[in-house]
Amino acid sequence: xxxxxxxxxxxxxxxxxxxxxxxxxxxxxxxxxxxxxxxxxxxxxxxxxxxxxxxxxxxxxxxxxxxxxxxxxxxxxxxxxxxxxxxxxxxxxxxxxxxxxxxxxxxxxxxxxxxxxxxxxxxxxxxxxxxxxxxxxxxxxxxxxxxxxxxxxxxxxxxxxxxxxxxxxxxxxxxxxxxxxxxxxxxxxxxxxxxxxxxxxxxxxxxxxxxxxxxxxxxxxxxxxxxxxxxxxxxxxxxxxxxxxxxxxxxxxxxxxxxxxxxxxxxxxxxxxxxxxxxxxxxxxxxxxxxxxxxxxxxxxxxxxxxxxxxxxxxxxxxxxxxxxxxxxxxxxxxxxxxxxxxxxxxxxxxxxxxxxxxxxxxxxxxxxxxxxxxxxxxxxxxxxxxxxxxxxxxxxxxxxxxxxxxxxxxxxxxxxxxxxxxxxxxxxxxxxxxxxxxxxxxxxxxxxxxxxxxxxxxxxxxxxxxxxxxxxxxxxxxxxxxxxxxxxxxxxxxxxxxxxxxxxxxxxxxx
Numbered sequence: 001x002x003x004x005x006x007x008x009x010x011x012x013x014x015x016x017x018x019x020x021x022x023x024x025x026x027x028x029x030x031x032x033x034x035x036x037x038x039x040x041x042x043x044x045x046x047x048x049x050x051x052x053x054x055x056x057x058x059x060x061x062x063x064x065x066x067x068x069x070x071x072x073x074x075x076x077x078x079x080x081x082x083x084x085x086x087x088x089x090x091x092x093x094x095x096x097x098x099x100x101x102x103x104x105x106x107x108x109x110x111x112x113x114x115x116x117x118x119x120x121x122x123x124x125x126x127x128x129x130x131x132x133x134x135x136x137x138x139x140x141x142x143x144x145x146x147x148x149x150x151x152x153x154x155x156x157x158x159x160x161x162x163x164x165x166x167x168x169x170x171x172x173x174x175x176x177x178x179x180x181x182x183x184x185x186x187x188x189x190x191x192x193x194x195x196x197x198x199x200x201x202x203x204x205x206x207x208x209x210x211x212x213x214x215x216x217x218x219x220x221x222x223x224x225x226x227x228x229x230x231x232x233x234x235x236x237x238x239x240x241x242x243x244x245x246x247x248x249x250x251x252x253x254x255x256x257x258x259x260x261x262x263x264x265x266x267x268x269x270x271x272x273x274x275x276x277x278x279x280x281x282x283x284x285x286x287x288x289x290x291x292x293x294x295x296x297x298x299x300x301x302x303x304x305x306x307x308x309x310x311x312x313x314x315x316x317x318x319x320x321x322x323x324x325x326x327x328x329x330x331x332x333x334x335x336x337x338x339x340x341x342x343x344x345x346x347x348x349x350x351x352x353x354x355x356x357x358x359x360x361x362x363x364x365x366x367x368x369x370x371x372x373x374x375x376x377x378x379x380x381x382x383x384x385x386x387x388x389x390x391x392x393x394x395x396x397x398x399x400x401x402x403x404x405x406x407x408x409x410x411x412x413x414x415x416x417x418x419x420x421x422x423x424x425x426x427x428x429x430x431x432x433x434x435x436x437x438x439x440x441x442x443x444x445x446x447x448x449x450x451x452x453x454x455x456x457x458x459x460x461x462x463x464x465x466x467x468x469x470x471x472x473x474x475x476x477x478x479x480x481x482x483x484x485x486x487x488x489x490x491x492x493x494x495x496x497x498x499x500x501x502x503x504x505x506x507x508x509x510x511x512x
Contacts, residue, residue, distance in 0.1 A: 008052050008065050009081045009131050012091070015045040016098075016120035016127075023117050031112050035102070038116035042099035042123065049095040056088055061484030063133065063202070071137070076187065076197035080134040085485035086266060086336060087130045089478060090259055093343045094130065096463065097255045098123045101248035103460045104351055107358055108156065108246070115156060118148035119248065126256050130263065135183045135199040138268075139176070142260070146172055149249065149257065157244040164237075164244035171237040175224030182220035186272070189213075204272060205492055211275045218276035221269040222284075228261030231284075231321055232291030235314045242310035247354030250306070254313050255347035259339045262320045266332065266489065270324070274493040281325045285412055288325070289419045291318035296425035300432070305356075305363045308433055309349045312389065315422055316342045322419055323404035327493060331407025332486045333479055338400030340478070341471060345388040345397055348464045352382050355457055359450050365433060370442030375452040379438045381461055386434050388468045390427045396471035 019041025026034050057064060063082035071079045083091065101119065108115055125148065128141030146169055154165035183199065190207050191197040198204070209217070227234045238258075242250050270277040295314030302308040316338070323335030355378065356371075357363055372379040384395070391397040401423060408416040442448055453461075471478060 007067065008048075008055065009067055009083060012045060012048055012052065012095075013081075013124050013128055013131075015048060016041055016123040020117045020120040023113055023120070026113065028111075028113050031109070034112050034116055035106060038102050038120060039099055041120055042095070042102055045123065046095040046099055049092050052083065053088065053092060056083070056085075056481065058085075058481045059484060061085065061486075061488035066133075071134075075136075075199075076191075077136045077199050078134045079137060080200060081128075081131040081137075082133050083131055084488075085482040086489065087263070088481060089336065089340045090130050090256075090263060091127060093259070093340050094123065094126050094256045097251060097343065097347055100347075100351070100460045100464070101251045103456065104251065104354060105246070105248045106456065111155065115152070118151050119252075122148035122152070122252065126252075126260065129260055133201045135186070135201055135204065135268075137199075138201075139180055139183060142179075143173075143176060145257065145260075149253070152249045153241060153245045156246045157249070159244075160240070161244045164240040167237045168241045171227050171234070172224075175227040178220040179224040182217045186217060201268070201272075207272075209273070211279070214273040214276035215279070218269055218273040218280060221272070222265065222280070225261040225264035225269060226287075228264065229258060229317050229321065230261070230314065232287050232294055232314065232318070235291065235295070238314065239307050239310045242313075242350075243304065243307050247350060247357075250310075250350040250354070251347045254309075254350060255343035258313060258317055259343060262317065262324065262335065262339055265321070265324055266335075271489055271492040277325075277493065278327070281327070282412075284325045285322060285408075285415050288318045288321035289415050289422075291315065292322070292419050292422035293425065296422050296429060300425065300429035303365055305365055305433065305437070306350070306353050307363075308365075308429065309346060309353065312426065312429070313342070313346055315426060316346070316389075318422070319401055319404050319419065322408050322416070323400075326404070326407040326411045327490060328407045328410060329483065329486055329490065330403050331411075332490065333482055334400050334403025334405075334407055336482050336486070337471075337475065337478060338397075338404060341388070341396040341400045341468075344464050344467055344471075345385055348381075348385040348461060348468070349389060351461065351464075352378065352385065355453065356450075360446060365436050367444065368437040368447060369440045369444065371438045371447060371450070373442050374447055374450050377452045377458075381453070381465065382438065383434065384465060384468065386430050388472070390430045391423055394469075394472045396468050396475075398472060399475045 023034060023037055063084050066082040069079040071077045122145060125141050125145035129138060132138035132141055150165050150169050153168060154161050157164060186204060187197060187199050190204060230238050241253060245253060292315050295311050299308045299311035320335045320338050323331040353363060388395040388397045391401045405416055405420060
């Protein structure tokens with residue numbers, strides 16, 4: 001680690017907070033200035049993340065750009081952050097989608113200052129969760145994210161926004177409280193066995209616990225992450241949150257927040273409790289495959305485009321969980337690649353749904369038809385993004401799904417075959433929806449007055465379209481940087497052999 005690299009991640013976390021602080025001093029009536037400042041702060045943060053990407057050593061699987069500062073030393077708590085190939089692209093995804101989401105919010109007219117402040121604080125919370133290497137610090141960022149997202153849904157959402165916001169918070173907090181108990185117990189056990197009280201993730205990786213203790217701790221972490229994914233059957237909060245959230249909220253929710261659940265499994269639950277993770281794998285895989293098929297079939301029945309896209313996320317994130325619990329390089333690489341791909345393609349779908357809603361004030365599929373004749377540019381981009389979502393070869397969705405199925409088939413062929421039906425079902429509901437929205441006669445007079453995409457809308461969609469094609473045609477730069485960190489994580493999981501449930505772990509030099 002070079003001296004120049006020290007502080008890079010802290011700067012990444014600080015820029016949105018500084019931007020939010022500056023927004024406080026801008027008068028509410030100066031809406032263009034407010035939006036410009038919010039866009040500037042998020043844009044600068046994206047450029048800074050590119051600087052981090054440039055500094056990143058693609059051949060190393062270890063944590064890079066590490067920063068450690070004592071925070072509450074009496075309790076073994078540090079401000080500890082770092083980045084590796086697992087979190088690198090999720091950080092880049094976050095910093096890319098935030099300025100796009102703010103640019104897509106230009107139609108927001110009510111309480112613009114507060115809206116932008118919450119968006120920027122949400123960015124810091126998400127980034128902090130991706131780079132935190134102290135479990136207490138991670139939990140702080142994990143909880144901090146809830147507050148701005150609650151207000152974004154509850155204040156700027158749809159007609160049932162309060163219900164959706166409360167449901168989102170209650171579901172997430174219910175799992176988080178159990179995770180907090182598990183974090184405290186884990187630190188206490190480390191202090192008992194190693195005589196050092198710490199919440200340092202890298203030190204806790206080496207803690208040996210018997211299988212029965214691992215099982216309870218894994219359950220506490222996994223429940224919190226499963227709700228966030230959301231893994232079937234913990235998904236019921238998601239459609240409500242997506243439908244009621246403003247467009248930018250849906251983009252960030254689908255693009256980034258859901259990935260924190262799958263990231264949490266890979267970074268925390270699986271390597272901290274490897275024996276329990278391996279034992280729970282058949283259950284997780286079964287729930288993932290059920291979610292894949294269930295999400296696709298329910299999506300097929302939706303009449304609201306936004307709700308259809310929301311249920312498609314349940315299906316796509318099921319693929320990610322299947323890849324993670326294959327416990328091999330192909331499966332996990334595919335899972336991380338799919339996280340990023342889903343963030344781009346589903347984020348773009350929500351942007352497009354928001355654009356057509358701003359014009360027609362409806363999301364009902366039956367209210368459309370024949371849009372290709374009236375808004376060909378919108379329809380053409382919608383087509384590309386829809387193909388990316390269903391995994392057309394040459395676009396980003398195909399690479400992740402192929403690697404996931406390849407890795408999972410080596411471990412569980414039958415469940416993988418069942419999961420593959422989700423690819424077919426995904427093509428069915430997406431193509432059926434697209435046909436009804438864009439083709440056929442232009443019968444509704446309101447649709448005949450629609451205007452095609454503006455220059456601003458094209459500008460915010462352009463980087464997503466570019467990455468959709470780039471990741472589909474040339475995925476190697478992404479996979480290469482993920483590989484070493486994934487191999488190191490898999491090594492942490494596989495080198496630990498199951499300990500008897502009745503055995504007590506031994507500290508260095510003595511038997512307990």
